[in-house]
Amino acid sequence: MVRKLKYHEQKLLKKVDFYSWKVDNSGHENKILRKYHIRKREDYTKYNKLARNIRDLAEKISKLESNDQFKAEASAILLDKLYNIGLVPTRFNLENAGSVSASSFCRRRLPIVMVRQKLSQNAASATNLIEQGHVRVGPEMIKDPAFLVTRNLEDFITWIDGSAIRKHVLEYNDMKDDFEF
Structure with missing residues (x-):
């Protein structure tokens, strides 16, 4: 909790509203x-x-x-x-x-595109997966969730080769190759 304002502080801040500023939305x-x-x-x-x-x-x-x-x-x-x-x-x-x-x-950010392509259930989990280093776009591993995905790069979003997520997805789909892992 915030302490109660002293008398002179109340007088100074009488006309200031910290909850709804007109300057920013x-x-x-x-x-x-x-x-x-x-x-x-x-x-x-x-x-x-x-x-x-x-x-x-x-x-x-x-x-x-x-x-x-x-x-x-x-x-x-x-x-x-x-x-x-x-x-x-x-x-x-x-x-x-x-x-x-x-x-x-914002709709072109990597986590949102991952959710749209069903690589993740929601944007929060997609952001965590990106920051942990499980996702690559083309040959590059991306760790920044602010990465903007163009139309050309949408098809190249995938899991990194050594990712545990990729391993679980392949096991689930019965496509796991023991030689790779």
Whole structure:
């Protein structure tokens, strides 16, 4: 528990509310942090900044004249990059780039993709497995749960060769090779 404030402390802090600040949207932020099991708040703030920059860029591109050649090239490049990362569902509509949010980045994190591919039951256990070193993407072992998985890398998420998890999965599916282990 917190000690009771002294009289002069109460006078100083009379107009300050520590539970709901107007500056930050902590209620929404905490909900997103829990939903996607993000342990570092800095990651979420980076995603917010990136999403804001993308939305600003998409808005600037959309304000260009419709017959401008640069508008067509810039929107094609932006949408192609966002589609390859996996932040937008299609690469044909610039309005999709205007709807990119921090949650779009959170959905591309490795633990969430592992849950979607049924490699783990929930994001918390997937985060623990990643931090313990059981997961690799392509040839590299990944220990950072903030790793963003692109559309190309989704197919290459698997267990590390010497992982006990991989051994249990192979035993369960009756595919275990005694020579490997």
